[in-house]
Amino acid sequence: DSGVTQTPKHLITATGQRVTLRCSPRSGDLSVYWYQQSLDQGLQFLIQYYNGEERAKGNILERFSAQQFPDLHSELNLSSLELGDSALYFCASSVVPGLAGGVNTGELFFGEGSRLTVL
Amino acid sequence: AQKVTQAQTEISVVEKEDVTLDCVYETRDTTYYLFWYKQPPSGELVFLIRRNSFDEQNEISGRYSWNFQKSTSSFNFTITASQVVDSAVYFCALSAGKAAGNKLTFGGGTRVLVKP
Numbered sequence: 001d002s003g004v005t006q007t008p009k010h011l012i013t014a015t016g017q018r019v020t021l022r023c024s025p026r027s028g029d030l031s032v033y034w035y036q037q038s039l040d041q042g043l044q045f046l047i048q049y050y051n052g053e054e055r056a057k058g059n060i061l062e063r064f065s066a067q068q069f070p071d072l073h074s075e076l077n078l079s080s081l082e083l084g085d086s087a088l089y090f091c092a093s094s095v096v097p098g099l100a101g102g103v104n105t106g107e108l109f110f111g112e113g114s115r116l117t118v119l
Numbered sequence: 120a121q122k123v124t125q126a127q128t129e130i131s132v133v134e135k136e137d138v139t140l141d142c143v144y145e146t147r148d149t150t151y152y153l154f155w156y157k158q159p160p161s162g163e164l165v166f167l168i169r170r171n172s173f174d175e176q177n178e179i180s181g182r183y184s185w186n187f188q189k190s191t192s193s194f195n196f197t198i199t200a201s202q203v204v205d206s207a208v209y210f211c212a213l214s215a216g217k218a219a220g221n222k223l224t225f226g227g228g229t230r231v232l233v234k235p
Contacts (some may be wrong), residue, residue: 002163002165033222033223042225042226042227042228043210043225043228045222045223045224048222056222058222088162090164092164107154107166107169108166108223109166110156110163110164110165110166111163112161112162112163113162113163113164115162
């Protein structure tokens with residue numbers, strides 16, 4: 001058990017719909033990351049938050065958005081869903097964003113993922 | 120830009136055989152960190168090891184060992200005396216540079232199947 005909690009574990013919805021994925025980081029971790037794992041794209045970084053503020057952005061679609069709340073939990077919102085959005089969405093957390101010139105020096109602890117199926 | 124390549128897509132071995140997973144990375148940064156993660160059939164990603172770019176000392180941790188060579192930009196991972204429970208997808212990952220925003224860049228993964 002990594003200590004990172006993601007809900008829901010499974011979600012089935014239709015094209016055009018909107019869903020929200022939730023993540024609670026490990027106790028004490030200030031940084032939250034979202035990743036998407038699909039068969040054709042592999043593990044792709046979406047976005048990172050640190051203590052409530054956006055820290056880095058990857059190949060996140062404009063239809064997707066995220067935020068980190070004062071209690072440090074994070075939500076990933078996916079709207080106007082398409083078939084291609086079907087994937088496993090991971091949340092990860094780490095203690096600090098980096099101690100060596102901004103580079104992540106520590107491992108990320110991943111949740112069990114939220115499997116999204118768009119029909 | 121950072122890139123991680125795992126050329127082996129799938130490896131099948133018989134229990135007790137050793138398994139070596141290849142990883143080649145690309146980065147222009149001099150400070151970077153390399154990781155190996157394991158994804159068992161249950162789906163979660165489990166951290167295994169981390170090395171920084173200033174430490175090329177290779178180590179052994181239980182049945183795991185790694186070979187980090189900056190000269191060839193490789194960070195290979197070996198499982199000694201494999202067991203059925205080692206069956207999983209293994210990912211090599213890189214974190215480098217301030218512009219990376221501390222994200223990890225993952226390779227495509229290598230599926231390891233250990234047969235009894």
